[in-house]
Amino acid sequence: MIQCYCRYKKRKRIAVFSAILFFEKVKKGLDTVKYIEAINYINSFSGFSHPASLERIEKIMKQLKNPEKSLRFIHVAGTNGKGSVAAYISSALSFAGEKCGIYSSPFIYEFTERIKIDGKNISKRKLAAAVSKIARLGITPNDCTQFEIITAAAFLCFKKEKCDVVVLETGLGGRFDATNVIKSPLCSVITSISYDHTNILGNTLADIAFEKAGIIKPHGITVVSGKNRPEVIRVVKEAADKAKNDFIIADIGGASNVKTEPDGVSFYYRGLDFKTGMTGSFQLENAIAAIEAVYAVYPDINEKALLNGIFNAKIHSRFEILSKNPLIISDGAHNEDGMRVLVENLKTLFPDKKIHAVTAICGDKDYEAVVSQIAAASEAVYITTTDNPRALRTEVLAKKASEYCNDVTEYEKARRAYLAALRRVKKDKSGSLLVICGSLFLPKSVFGRLGKIKY
Numbered sequence: 001m002i003q004c005y006c007r008y009k010k011r012k013r014i015a016v017f018s019a020i021l022f023f024e025k026v027k028k029g030l031d032t033v034k035y036i037e038a039i040n041y042i043n044s045f046s047g048f049s050h051p052a053s054l055e056r057i058e059k060i061m062k063q064l065k066n067p068e069k070s071l072r073f074i075h076v077a078g079t080n081g082k083g084s085v086a087a088y089i090s091s092a093l094s095f096a097g098e099k100c101g102i103y104s105s106p107f108i109y110e111f112t113e114r115i116k117i118d119g120k121n122i123s124k125r126k127l128a129a130a131v132s133k134i135a136r137l138g139i140t141p142n143d144c145t146q147f148e149i150i151t152a153a154a155f156l157c158f159k160k161e162k163c164d165v166v167v168l169e170t171g172l173g174g175r176f177d178a179t180n181v182i183k184s185p186l187c188s189v190i191t192s193i194s195y196d197h198t199n200i201l202g203n204t205l206a207d208i209a210f211e212k213a214g215i216i217k218p219h220g221i222t223v224v225s226g227k228n229r230p231e232v233i234r235v236v237k238e239a240a241d242k243a244k245n246d247f248i249i250a251d252i253g254g255a256s257n258v259k260t261e262p263d264g265v266s267f268y269y270r271g272l273d274f275k276t277g278m279t280g281s282f283q284l285e286n287a288i289a290a291i292e293a294v295y296a297v298y299p300d301i302n303e304k305a306l307l308n309g310i311f312n313a314k315i316h317s318r319f320e321i322l323s324k325n326p327l328i329i330s331d332g333a334h335n336e337d338g339m340r341v342l343v344e345n346l347k348t349l350f351p352d353k354k355i356h357a358v359t360a361i362c363g364d365k366d367y368e369a370v371v372s373q374i375a376a377a378s379e380a381v382y383i384t385t386t387d388n389p390r391a392l393r394t395e396v397l398a399k400k401a402s403e404y405c406n407d408v409t410e411y412e413k414a415r416r417a418y419l420a421a422l423r424r425v426k427k428d429k430s431g432s433l434l435v436i437c438g439s440l441f442l443p444k445s446v447f448g449r450l451g452k453i454k455y
Contacts, residue, residue, distance in 0.1 A: 188217065317443050359397075
């Protein structure tokens, strides 16, 4: 873990030094800024270096002549499922003929995954051009956070590409999230809320819901996932009522003929037979929240476009089946509720398979609640770490996992943990699966920037 942190600090120093050279280049008015230079500039900023506030992003937007004001948004916040909900919405709108942008986080393999238009990553050249425009303002790490810089770049890209609508996923929380600089979204969507980032968002579900509901603006539409606990729905409804929003509960009780299979979830809803391209029982909740949001904003949407959009939406590491033989699954479950649902789906969809879990967890999570669930369900657990400086030390995580599983081993490198697990899964003729989980930063540490998967 010490080696991991040192590697991170070294990369940080390189990024800062590169950012200085980058500043000199943009000051000279050069437009041919390279993608790697833009990424180093972004990486020179810290994640939580400034107090929660919208003042910094508002200042940056004003300096950039408020590109967000020329765009229309559907704003998505929540603890779990917001990435999938955003993907479903943007996919449906693209199939309906709208030029649709989507801003999400974090990326899994390539940074440009965070800014997409009609399902395709923004080009490296276009991202570099947007970042150059920001750097010319003389903005340094002392001025704002990394997420604020990325958000500003996303707005510039969406405006430059003349998007008809943008699906905007919050980074953390909602009320003081940089994405909340927008004034009036077409619709605010609140997905499943559970305990996460409690040190920032609060210790109760009501407190966390209050922060998430901060994206709700006056005279709009609010859609909330019906699977939320009553106290969450109450807080969101109070915020919606106060802002004079139409309030819609996306209730999965309205769905019938529900079947969750390895290749997706099929269900009958609003007179249509839907099938998701992403699997896991939780995708029913996510898909219905997205469908309600789409209908709220586009009541006359073409039914075929909606069906195609739900079926074709894909994002990395959301119960993503990477290989069927051997069976390899990647899932970003990184909090208690997310891991509980992952384990339930593994047992339901593959009841005869023994679970081999490669896992790493960030130290700012409730790692005991997370690792205990996957360890208790697993034949063997392979504890590792990621290059993220927040990654928990392997010895700490392994000690806790050992309380629930008798076969726990530590690996300093995530790739080695994966290969060790893969060898055992392939040797087991009675049937095993391999799941990579615990952190959205883990797949890249396992498979590299290009996501090269070894079977």
